[in-house]
Amino acid sequence: MNVKIIRTFAITLVCWLMLGSVLSNAQNEVINNVRDALKTGSSRELSKYLNNTVEISVNGEKASYSRNQAEFVLKDFFNKYPPQxxxxVHQGSSKEGLKYTVGTYTYDRGEFRVFMLIKQIGGAYLVDKIDFNEE
Known part of the structure; x- marks a missing residue:
């Protein structure tokens, strides 16, 4: 094989690997920051990682909200169920590349199972859906 072709292939491969690493780090950063916001009950911090429109469900009552509206809905949730x-519990991804998480949110009278769907929008990962189901 031609050395120039091999060099071009190697450079392309390294670039793709670096891009994958950057995207993976961005995804992990969002997942970690969302976890911290849920732990502390910070609707303001959590809203930084929400899609422009996000679906929020609490015990089966679903609605879609703008990012600003969602911040107030989450603030109300955190006030009603202060986090402990x-x-x-689990993280994964679909064949289509959607990321999801399943977690446990605890408060003084019980806990909620929390499902989140995270989409890549442009170069950013954003929460597109949050379901809180009391257990």
Missing amino acids: GFRY
Whole structure:
């Protein structure tokens, strides 16, 4: 094989690997920051990682909200159910590249199972859906 072709292939491969690493780090950063916001009950911090329109469901009552509206809905949720902790139970991705997490949100009278769907929008990962189901 021609050395120039091999060099071009190697450079292209390295670039793709670096891009994958950057995207993976961005995804992990969002997942970690969302976890911290849920642990502390910070609707303001959580809203930084929401899509422009996000679906929020609490015990089966679903609605879609703008990012600003969602911040107020989440603030109300945190006031009603002050957090004592949050941890991820499972994380994964679909064949289409959607990321999801399942976690447990604890408060003084019980806990919620929390499902989140995270989409890549442009170069950013944003929460597109949050379901809180009391257990």
